[in-house]
Amino acid sequence: MEIQASVFEGATTPEEAAQRFLGAVSSGLATVIAGKLDEVLQGAESLDVNPQISGWHGLIGGCVMNMQWQRPSLGAPVGQICAFAPLNKGQAAVMGGSVSIGISIGATF
Numbered sequence: 455m456e457i458q459a460s461v462f463e464g465a466t467t468p469e470e471a472a473q474r475f476l477g478a479v480s481s482g483l484a485t486v487i488a489g490k491l492d493e494v495l496q497g498a499e500s501l502d503v504n505p506q507i508s509g510w511h512g513l514i515g516g517c518v519m520n521m522q523w524q525r526p527s528l529g530a531p532v533g534q535i536c537a538f539a540p541l542n543k544g545q546a547a548v549m550g551g552s553v554s555i556g557i558s559i560g561a562t563f
Contacts, residue, residue: 455482488539
């Protein structure tokens with residue numbers, strides 16, 4: 455995958471440039487995953503070793519990914535980016551990005 459300089463056009467802060475980079479990388483990963491799913495499932499019918507499992511490959515509809523990119527200095531996510539890798543050579547899509555801060559409290563008794 456190659457990142458074009460145009461990805462960074464209009465970015466005014468290092469954080470915005472990093473977010474644009476992560477969006478581009480996420481889109482590239484979704485495209486790679488969609489391609490591999492298609493590739494593997496093309497020959498899926500030959501994997502039907504008995505009639506009871508016939509058609510299992512029709513139940514695979516793609517992959518939705520929730521990527522949480524980490525910030526090296528804090529170990530906290532820079533943001534969450536969702537992507538969809540569809541089957542049948544569909545167009546992979548990245549669905550926005552966000553920066554979130556959360557608090558998690560848990561207990562085990």
